[in-house]
Amino acid sequence: MTTLSQTKEIFRRADAVCFDVDSTIIREEGIDELAKFCGVGDAVTEMTRKAMGGSVTFKTALTERLSIIRCSREQVNKLITDHPPQLTTGIKELVDTLHQRNVKVFLVTGGFCCIVEHVATQLSIPLHHVYANRLKFYFNGEYAGFDETQPTSESNGKGKVISMLKEKHGFKNVVMIGDGATDLEACPPANAFIGFGGNVVRQQVKEKSLWLLQRGSLHWDHDSGVHVLNERN
Template sequence: MEALGSYKISPVCDYSRKSKCRFLSPCTLYSRKNANGTRIGLLKQSISSNITVASAQPVGSSKVGHPENMLPSKEILELWRIVDAVCFDVDSTVCLDEGIDELAEFCGAGKAVAEWTARAMGGSVPFEDALASRLSLFSPSLSQVQNFIEQRPPRLSPGIKELVEKLKAKHIDVYLISGGFRQMINPVASILGIPKENIFANQLLFGSSGEFVGFDRNEPTSKSGGKAAAVEQIRKGHKYKKLAMIGDGATDLEARRPGAADLFICYAGVQLRESVAAKADWLVFDFADLINLLG
């Protein structure tokens, strides 16, 4: 993506969750027009177990170029305004974190699992292989998962609650479709007022003593192409005329196909995956853009 260049910057501290100061890796410079003119921001590109999220903050004004799909076409904007349903990815979209990375870090295997997540989200490894490999690195027990949920409540992305509220006010149905786990997504759905039947995600399985035994491979989201299959199932079951998918990864982009999503919006407010962003119908860094242009 030629219009988005990478720049070295001075270290920026992140105090969002960790007690120690962490530093951001090389970031991407981007511009976004709003009511006050053009805004320039910096976004982290890579995943690290030592880094949570740095929000994109304005650093001045400039006439830096940006991808064409950051400004929606008339057709895309009209489509956004008439959707019947919106399906959201969860990790690095609805929430600031990659859930499996956070759980792995909690269980002491953060770095190794984060490396696998980066490969999976970039689309270089079949999702089911990456999921099984990551889980095998730390095999979380039921008690570990329960403790994690209690000690690490969800961190929602800025503006997502307001966007979901506006969608529901316009009688647009909202779904969560994730390669993450229901045990960790249920609290997110509860905060956003999304019914559990509108969640499509994976399920961790435990034995009689609470030991980890695997995950439910019958869930559509447990394999490559699963999100697209879930969207097709949703669309067919409810006979939606127009449906949008919002996410940051290759598995979200897969849902943009006939019979599934009519519109794919790449949300890069947490992670910018350039190969995904370049193919999106619309690239956004701030959920406020979607709220303001919903009409």
């Protein structure tokens, strides 16, 4: 069983850090924002809560939410233009510090590439370090489903991505940081998990995280690695 001190040491020595995006890298849940933009926010928000809490499988929740939203390519593009994702306070500085320390940073999320790639660009994260779901559209731009072959569309998909990254790059210490049950379950194969509750606190993550960052702005701390104001150990 990994202890808190071991978790912090793994983070200090990490070869790679994998971040969730929704409610971690950014303040909001991208799919909820898309739903609001398309006029079906209330129905989708409740399904997101269940998915992040682990009470339904991720793929089931994703399929049901998208079947309600049925967004067009035009709506997605307009959302990004009119309501771009808002970065969590301090996250750019943290990612910059990790890059300066030659730590590889990846975005591993159940969100959508069209939104996540916009976020990656803001953080100078290479687009080939983005693992996310892909929406599909018909030639006229209408919603046609999502790519079900992406590992991030499945439960335990984030763990599959991390296993692949470790095998491909030979990483010894990989840390997963996120707010949801799908992030928690990615450890193992991640060597350590850091729960993030700076935007929303999920009960399951709060109970099972050795290290839960609850509120304030993220920044690098020499002694403990990542630090957040009023963290709970």
